[in-house]
Amino acid sequence: MRKIIVALVLLAAGCGGAPAAVTPAGPAAGPPVRTTPPPTVDVQESWRITRHGADHEIEGYADRVSVLPGERFSLHVSTTAPRFSARAFRMGANPTKVWESPQVRGVRQPRMKLVNGTVTAAHWAPSLTVDTAGWPEGAYLIRLDASSGAQRYVPVTVRSASTAGRVVMVNAVTTWQAYNLWGGRSLYEGPGGFAGRSRTVTFDRPYDSTGARLFLDFEKDALAVAEQSDVPLAYLTNLDLKPGALDGARAVVSLGHDEYWSPGMRKVVTEARDHGTNLAFLGANAVYWRIGLHDRKVACDKERLCRLWRASRPESRLVGQMYDCFPAEGVYQVRRPGHWIFDGTQGRRFPGLVGVETDKVSPGSPENVEVLAESPFSCGGRSTVTHSTYYEAPGGAGVFASGTMRWVCAMRGRRCGHGVTESAAAFTRRATINVLTRFAKGPAGLL
Numbered sequence: 001m002r003k004i005i006v007a008l009v010l011l012a013a014g015c016g017g018a019p020a021a022v023t024p025a026g027p028a029a030g031p032p033v034r035t036t037p038p039p040t041v042d043v044q045e046s047w048r049i050t051r052h053g054a055d056h057e058i059e060g061y062a063d064r065v066s067v068l069p070g071e072r073f074s075l076h077v078s079t080t081a082p083r084f085s086a087r088a089f090r091m092g093a094n095p096t097k098v099w100e101s102p103q104v105r106g107v108r109q110p111r112m113k114l115v116n117g118t119v120t121a122a123h124w125a126p127s128l129t130v131d132t133a134g135w136p137e138g139a140y141l142i143r144l145d146a147s148s149g150a151q152r153y154v155p156v157t158v159r160s161a162s163t164a165g166r167v168v169m170v171n172a173v174t175t176w177q178a179y180n181l182w183g184g185r186s187l188y189e190g191p192g193g194f195a196g197r198s199r200t201v202t203f204d205r206p207y208d209s210t211g212a213r214l215f216l217d218f219e220k221d222a223l224a225v226a227e228q229s230d231v232p233l234a235y236l237t238n239l240d241l242k243p244g245a246l247d248g249a250r251a252v253v254s255l256g257h258d259e260y261w262s263p264g265m266r267k268v269v270t271e272a273r274d275h276g277t278n279l280a281f282l283g284a285n286a287v288y289w290r291i292g293l294h295d296r297k298v299a300c301d302k303e304r305l306c307r308l309w310r311a312s313r314p315e316s317r318l319v320g321q322m323y324d325c326f327p328a329e330g331v332y333q334v335r336r337p338g339h340w341i342f343d344g345t346q347g348r349r350f351p352g353l354v355g356v357e358t359d360k361v362s363p364g365s366p367e368n369v370e371v372l373a374e375s376p377f378s379c380g381g382r383s384t385v386t387h388s389t390y391y392e393a394p395g396g397a398g399v400f401a402s403g404t405m406r407w408v409c410a411m412r413g414r415r416c417g418h419g420v421t422e423s424a425a426a427f428t429r430r431a432t433i434n435v436l437t438r439f440a441k442g443p444a445g446l447l
Contacts, residue, residue: 047089047097047141049210053150058084058106059182059206060144061121065173065296066157066237070133074126075154078109078206081146086128088156090138091220093227098135104128106146112183112205117190118297119183122204132158137235139171139223141212153211160234164248167440169226171219171237172258174291174298177201182208187300199301200294218256221411222282222432226253229433231440239293241265246272251439256283256408260291260298261309270318273397276446278439281401282408282432284359284386285323287315314364320389320401321359321369328386329418330354330377332404339372341390341400341434345427350410352419353428357405358386366391373403398444400435407432 060077067073077084084106088099109124130142135158142154157171178187182205190196207213226233236245238258245268246252252269258281266287273279290309292299300306309315316322332353334342354375361369373388386403393399409416411432413425438444 045095047091047095047143049143049151049153051149051151052210053146053148053152054080056080057148057150058144058146059152059211060127060154061124061204061206062142062154062156063126063204064156065203065239066159066171067132068161069135069137069158070131072129072131073156074129075142075144076109076121076124077104077107077127077144078121078124079106079144079146079148079150080108081106081148081150083147085145086130087143087145088130088135089141089143090136090158091141091215091223092138093224098140099130101128101130103147114183114185116200117185117198118200118202119185119198120202120204121183121206122202139169139215139219139235141215144211152206155207155212155215157235157237157240159236159240162248163234163236163246165250166232166234167226167251167253167436168234168236168246168249169223169253170241170255170258171215171235172255172260173203173237173239174260174262174293175257176207176214177203177298178260178289178300179214180205180207182206187298187302197302200297200299202298203296214257218283218405218408222253222255222408225411225429225432226436229436231436238265241268243268246277249277250442251278251280251436253436254279254281254283254286256405258283258286259288260300261287261289262291262293264293266309266313266318273318273393273399274395276395276397276443278397278444279318279399280432280435280439281319281399284403284405285326285357286319286401288323310364314362316362316364317366318399319359320361320365320391320399321387321403322362322364324358324360324362324386325379325382325384326357328355328358328377328379328404330375330386332386332424333373333375335374336370336372339370339390340438341372341431343430343434345430347423347427350424350427351421352416353406353410353424354386354404355406355418358384359401359403360385360387361389365389366393368392375404392445396443396445398439402428
C-alpha cells in the first residue's frame with residue numbers, strides 16, 4: 001500500500017516517584033548527580049505540550065526503545081536553547097509524572113547524516129542518562145522542555161519482565177518508525193516523493209511532529225480504557241515479541257495502527273494463539289508488510305526484500321480479515337447485537353467510525369469466522385464493506401478484530417472528528433472492555 005504521510009492527517013482530527021540518576025553530557029559533566037524528584041501527583045493534563053516551538057528548537061531520542069523496570073537509558077537531545085529539562089509521564093488511565101531532571105546544558109547537535117539512504121542521528125552525543133528505578137511498567141512519554149519554552153516528546157516503554165496471567169498491551173513501534181519523516185525520509189516519502197523514500201529506517205533519530213504522533217493518535221486512549229477495565233496488564237513493544245515473551249499470557253492486544261511485522265513477531269504471536277492466548281486487533285491494516293529487523297533498524301524496501309504478507313501467508317489467517325480500503329469513510333453498522341462482545345452497548349449505527357483504513361473477511365480468513373458488524377461504503381467509487389470479526393482458534397483462543405482504524409480514535413468521541421459521536425465513544429469503550437475482561441480469564445473459546 002503506497003500511503004503517504006498525509007494519510008495520518010486524516011486520522012487525527014497511580015504511580016510512585018523514585019530518585020533517578022541524571023548524567024549531563026560533556027567532558028566536564030562530572031559524576032552522576034543523584035536527584036530527588038518532587039512528590040508524584042496525578043497530573044492529568046499537565047503532560048501535554050503547550051508550545052511546539054520552531055523546527056529543531058528541541059528534539060531527541062532514547063537509545064532504548066524499551067527497558068525493564070530499574071534499567072537505564074540515555075537521551076540524545078539537540079536544542080537551540082541554552083538549557084533544557086526532561087520530565088517522564090506514565091500514560092494510561094491517569095497520566096502521572098514520575099520523574100524530573102535538573103536543568104541540563106543545551107547543545108545543538110550535528111546535522112543528521114544520510115547513510116545508504118537512511119536518515120540517522122546515531123552520531124549525536126548522549127545528553128543525560130535516566131534511571132528508571134521505581135518506575136512502574138507502562139508506556140511513557142519523556143517531555144523535553146527547552147528553556148525557550150519549546151517542547152517535544154520522546155516515547156519509551158518500561159516493559160514487563162513476565163506476561164504470565166496478563167493481557168499484553170503492545171506499542172507498535174515499527175509502524176511509528178515506518179511513518180517517521182524526521183530528516184525528510186520515511187518508508188513512504190523522501191525527496192521527490194515515494195521514489196526518494198528510505199528502504200531502511202532507524203530508531204537512532206527523533207520522531208517527527210510532537211515526537212509521539214502515532215502513539216497519541218492510535219494508542220493512548222486504548223491504554224487508558226484497558227487500565228480502567230481493571231484486568232491485569234503487561235506492557236511490551238512489538239520489538240519485544242521474541243521467543244518466551246508471551247509465555248502464559250492471557251491475551252495480546254494490537255492497538256490502532258500495527259502494520260509492520262517481522263517473521264519473528266508473527267511466529268511468536270501465532271504460537272501464543274495456538275497455545276490459547278487470545279488476540280485483539282483494535283485497528284485495521286495489521287500484519288501488512290513483512291519487514292526485516294536489524295539491531296535498531298526496520299528494513300522494508302516495498303519491492304524485493306519486503307513484500308506483503310498476503311503474498312505468502314495472508315494476514316487474515318491470524319487477524320481473521322485483511323486490509324481492503326484507503327481512504328475509507330462510512331457508518332459503522334452492528335450486525336450481531338446479541339454477541340457477548342456487544343453486551344451492554346447502546347446503538348447500532350455509528351457515523352464516522354468506519355475509516356480511514358478498513359479490513360474485511362477475505363481469502364485466508366478462518367472458516368469459523370463470525371461477522372459481528374458489516375458496514376457498506378464506497379472506497380473511491382468501489383463498493384465494499386468493512387467487518388468486525390471474531391473467531392476461535394483450535395486451542396480455544398478467541399481473536400477479535402475491529403476492522404476499522406478509527407476504533408481507538410472513536411474512544412475520544414467528538415474529539416476524534418470525522419463525525420464521530422459520544423455514543424460511538426461509549427460503544428467502543430464498552431465493547432473493548434468486554435473483550436479485555438473475557439480474554440483476561442483464559443482461552444475465550446473454552447469459557
